[in-house]
Amino acid sequence: MLKSLALARPKKRLFLGLLLASEFFVAAALYGLWIICCPGLENIFEYLPAIVGAFLIFVSTFSFGALCNMVLAVKGLPTLKLFHRYSFAIIKFLFPVSVRIGKIFGIKRRQIEGSFVAVSNLIFMKSGIKVPAKKLLVLSPHCLQLSSCPHKITRDPNNCKRCGGCNVGDLMKLSEEMGFTFFVATGGTLARQVVMKNRPQAVLAIACERDLMSGIQDVYPLPAVGVLNIRPNGPCFNTRVDMDEVRRVLDKIVEEKNS
Numbered sequence: 211m212l213k214s215l216a217l218a219r220p221k222k223r224l225f226l227g228l229l230l231a232s233e234f235f236v237a238a239a240l241y242g243l244w245i246i247c248c249p250g251l252e253n254i255f256e257y258l259p260a261i262v263g264a265f266l267i268f269v270s271t272f273s274f275g276a277l278c279n280m281v282l283a284v285k286g287l288p289t290l291k292l293f294h295r296y297s298f299a300i301i302k303f304l305f306p307v308s309v310r311i312g313k314i315f316g317i318k319r320r321q322i323e324g325s326f327v328a329v330s331n332l333i334f335m336k337s338g339i340k341v342p343a344k345k346l347l348v349l350s351p352h353c354l355q356l357s358s359c360p361h362k363i364t365r366d367p368n369n370c371k372r373c374g375g376c377n378v379g380d381l382m383k384l385s386e387e388m389g390f391t392f393f394v395a396t397g398g399t400l401a402r403q404v405v406m407k408n409r410p411q412a413v414l415a416i417a418c419e420r421d422l423m424s425g426i427q428d429v430y431p432l433p434a435v436g437v438l439n440i441r442p443n444g445p446c447f448n449t450r451v452d453m454d455e456v457r458r459v460l461d462k463i464v465e466e467k468n469s
């Protein structure tokens with residue numbers, strides 16, 4: 211059951227398509243605004259409409275280039291590094307527009323966020339990032355812990371007794387077996403503190419679509435891969451994670467010890 215829930219993967223083209231649609235919408239809106247403002251700008255300075263127009267064309271072309279770069283990355287084709295650092299800034303700017311456009315077509319925000327995570331994960335995997343286990347930080351949300359568990363694991367996950375009641379015990383066992391750092395974070399602030407303190411080379415985050423979307427952007431340029439949690443009891447309560455999927459991702463990103 212958990213596996214079938216986890217395999218309901220969001221489509222990558224949904225996010226990219228909505229971002230491109232948002233890009234065209236914003237460019238058209240800026241063009242309309244520029245037309246309206248032209249007479250006023252001309253009154254200030256004769257060449258101001260041309261200067262503002264050139265700036266808007268530059269911004270629109272640049273962000274379109276960054277989006278095309280993302281499409282190339284998803285397709286596994288060569289990309290321009292110049293665009294990489296601006297991609298998430300552009301996503302942050304266009305995302306609210308994408309959500310509104312998605313709403314018109316009956317697409318839920320969560321689906322779009324899930325599609326972002328799928329795109330981001332694919333780019334991560336295609337970039338062939340491999341890190342030693344001790345340089346990998348695995349973060350999970352607090353809601354993964356069984357709500358009735360009396361042990362305080364948020365400051366020290368070693369307090370978990372591995373009773374089998376939730377996936378925290380499974381992740382603890384896996385971290386001992388493989389050697390990665392595992393931490394349970396109660397929120398984005400604590401997660402950021404843990405990242406700052408541990409200085410990992412990569413992060414594997416387990417969370418819902420919304421938290422993964424913001425978390426992956428927050429830790430950039432640190433590479434981060436996301437695994438969606440499973441919510442059989444609704445959001446933020448006794449959530450689960452598909453451990454087979456976690457292992458599959460770990461196998462791809464953790465360097466073999468003798469390599």
Ligand code: SF4
Pocket residue numbers: 355356359360361363369370371372373374375376377378379380
């Ligand atoms: S596995 Fe650990 S965290 Fe989960 S219920 Fe058991 S003791 Fe608590």
